[in-house]
Amino acid sequence: MKRFKHNVLVMGMIGALVLAVCVSPAIAAPPKQKNLILATTTSTQDTGLLDVLIPLFEKRTGYFVKTIAVGSGQAMAMGQKGEADVLLVHSQEAEKKFIAEGYGISRRLVMHNDYIIVGPPGDPAGIRGTKTAAGAFKKIAAANAIFMSRGDNSGTHAKERAIWKNAGINPEGQKWYQQTGLGMGHTLAVSAEKKTYTLTDRGTYLALKKNLGLDILVEGDAILLNIYHVIEVNPARWPKVNAAGAKAFSDFMVSRQVQGIIKKFGVDKYGSPLFFPDAGKKEEKLGK
Numbered sequence: 518m519k520r521f522k523h524n525v526l527v528m529g530m531i532g533a534l535v536l537a538v539c540v541s542p543a544i545a546a547p548p549k550q551k552n553l554i555l556a557t558t559t560s561t562q563d564t565g566l567l568d569v570l571i572p573l574f575e576k577r578t579g580y581f582v583k584t585i586a587v588g589s590g591q592a593m594a595m596g597q598k599g600e601a602d603v604l605l606v607h608s609q610e611a612e613k614k615f616i617a618e619g620y621g622i623s624r625r626l627v628m629h630n631d632y633i634i635v636g637p638p639g640d641p642a643g644i645r646g647t648k649t650a651a652g653a654f655k656k657i658a659a660a661n662a663i664f665m666s667r668g669d670n671s672g673t674h675a676k677e678r679a680i681w682k683n684a685g686i687n688p689e690g691q692k693w694y695q696q697t698g699l700g701m702g703h704t705l706a707v708s709a710e711k712k713t714y715t716l717t718d719r720g721t722y723l724a725l726k727k728n729l730g731l732d733i734l735v736e737g738d739a740i741l742l743n744i745y746h747v748i749e750v751n752p753a754r755w756p757k758v759n760a761a762g763a764k765a766f767s768d769f770m771v772s773r774q775v776q777g778i779i780k781k782f783g784v785d786k787y788g789s790p791l792f793f794p795d796a797g798k799k800e801e802k803l804g805k
Contacts, residue, residue, distance in 0.1 A: 527712070528612050529677065530573065543716060547571050549761070550759045550761070551579065551580055551581050552580070552581050552583060552762075552763060553580045553581065553582050553583070553600065553602050553603065553605055553759050553762035553763070553765075553766060554582075554583050554585065554595075554600070554601045554602045554603075554759070555571075555582050555583070555584045555585065555602070555604075555605065555766065556585050556587065556591075556593075556595045556596060556600075556603075556604050556605075556606075557584060557585070557586055557587075557592060557604065557605040557606065558586065558587070558588065558592065558605065558606055558607055558671065558672060558701075558745075559586045559587065559671070559701045559702060559721070560607070560673075560698030560701050560718045560720055560721045561586070561605055561745075562584065562586035562700075563586075563700065563701055563702035563720075563721045563724060563725065564720040564721055564723075564724045564782075564783070564791050564792075565724060566720075566779070566782055566791065566792065567586075567720070567727060569778060569782065570775060570778065571768075572585060572771075573775075573778075574765075574766060574769050575613035577763050577769070578769070579763075580759075580762050580765065580766075582766075583618040585601065586700065587667040587669075587671075587700070588667065588670055588671025588672065588673070588674065588700070589606040589607055589608035589612075589670075589671050589672035589675070590608065590611060590669070590671055590672075590674070590675070591669070591670065592604050592605075593608075593611055593612070593615050593620070593621075595614070596615065596620050596621060596741075596750045597615070597620050599750065599754070599755030599758055600757045601750055601758075602749075602750055602759040602760075602762055602763045602766075603747065603748065603749050603750065603763035603766045603767060604621065604747065604748040604749075604750070605627070605745060605747050605770070606672060606746060606748065607674035607743055607744060607745045607746070608671070608673040608675045608676075609717075609744060609746075610675070611672075611675060612624060612746055612748065615748065616748070619751055619753075619754055619759025620720035620733050620750065620751055620754060621748040621749060621750055621751055622748070622750075622751050623747050623748065623749045624746050624747075624748045625746060625747050625748075625765070625767055625770070625771055625796070626744070626745075626746055626771075626795045626796060626797075626798060626800055627745045627746060627747050627770050627771060627779075627794075627795060627796060628745050628776075628779050628792040628793055628794050628795050629742060629743055629744045629745065629751065629792065629793050629795055629803050630718055630719045630720045630743055630791060630792050630797075631719050631736065631737075631741045631743050631795065632650075632673070632716055632717065632718055632741040632742075633667045633716075633717060633718075633722060633733050633734075633735065633736045633741065634653050634678055634714060634715075634716055634717070634733075634734050634735035634736070635705075635714070635715060635722060635729075635731040635732060635733055635734060636662075636708075636712075636713065636714035636715070636717075636731060636732065636734050637712040637713070637714075637730075637731065637732070637749070638730070638731075638732050639736060640732070641660060641713075641754065642657045642659070642660035642662040642714065643654045643656060643660070644656045644657060644714070644734050644735055645732075645734045645735075646734075646735070646736070647734075647735050649738050649740075650680045650683075650716075650735060650738045650740055651680055651684040652684075652701055652742055652785050653734070653735045654680055654681055654684040654686060655684045655685075655686065656785030657693075657714055658684070658686050658688065658691070659746040660733065661692070662693060662712040662713075662714060663694075663695060663711065664688065664693060664694055664695070664713060664714045665695055665696075665697060665704060665707055665711065665713040665715040666694065666695065666696045666697070666704075666714065666715070666716075667686075667696070667697060667698070667699065667700070667701065667704045668697060668698050669697075669698050669699065669700070671701075672701075672743070673701060673716060673718060673777070675717065675787075676740075676741075676743070677716045679740065680740060680763075683740065693801050694750070695713070698704050700715065701717055701718060701721045702721055702724075702725060704717070705717055705721065705722065705725055705729055705731070705791040706725075706728075706729075708729075709728070709729060709730055709731050711782060714734075715731075718743050719736075719740065719743075719751045719791070720783070720791035720792055723783065723787045723789075723791055724783075724787075726787075726793065742803060743801070744795070744800065744803060745792070747766070747767045747770045747771070748767075749763040749764060749767055750763060755775060757771050761793055770796075771796035771797070773797075776794035776796050777794070779792050779793075780792040780793070782794075
């Protein structure tokens with residue numbers, strides 16, 4: 518009887534030890550710094566993509582994400598000051614400069630969509646179907662038709678400036694050229710209210726289309742490609758950034774599961790995805 522009790526006790530101890538070993542990996546490594554600051558573009562917020570991805574990331578990793586949705590320029594300015602841990606942005610030239618100057622590391626391709634030029638159905642400048650974005654901008658300027666710019670140093674604003682440059686036009690100071698200083702969703706709302714032209718990413722437009730009354734007038738030009746990267750803020754420059762959390766988020770965004778979510782996001786509601794997953798692809802081959 519004593520031997521039986523002894524065996525039971527031993528088996529119980531062994532069972533408890535096995536259980537502890539089995540469950541310990543799940544609880545052994547909670548993040549040391551749980552808060553993670555993500556500086557991103559308004560398009561990832563306005564489309565609702567982050568509403569799907571952030572809770573999944575938090576549940577999987579134990580991090581708590583504070584999302585600050587601004588223009589890409591403002592997001593990178595936060596990174597330059599060490600005020601963000603990781604960036605999700607879409608302004609290629611500014612991103613390359615950010616990396617070159619040592620503010621960021623591990624710039625990884627995540628996804629793309631494209632820009633479109635939208636405007637009132639009446640199309641007073643007659644740009645509908647114009648083959649190039651620069652050609653459309655020339656017509657808008659010639660007609661003195663109101664163009665609504667974000668004017669916020671965002672990735673969209675940078676793309677818009679590049680198109681004006683290609684068109685050989687400096688719109689600054691012109692009465693027909695107006696700036697909101699706002700994100701994409703708000704700029705589309707202002708453009709809809711005033712019945713003006715604007716440049717927008719397709720994802721935000723599709724997400725808000727029902728309430729806008731604006732038509733897609735120009736699309737498909739190669740310059741309108743819109744590419745998103747995830748960038749970790751450099752911990753060598755800013756030791757207090759959450760480097761582990763930033764890497765976890767970067768890994769998460771290019772993971773097979775998340776790329777699959779991106780591929781399907783928007784299809785059920787809009788008939789087409791709002792973004793196209795690109796992790797592991799060559800950037801120069803996108804849109805071809």
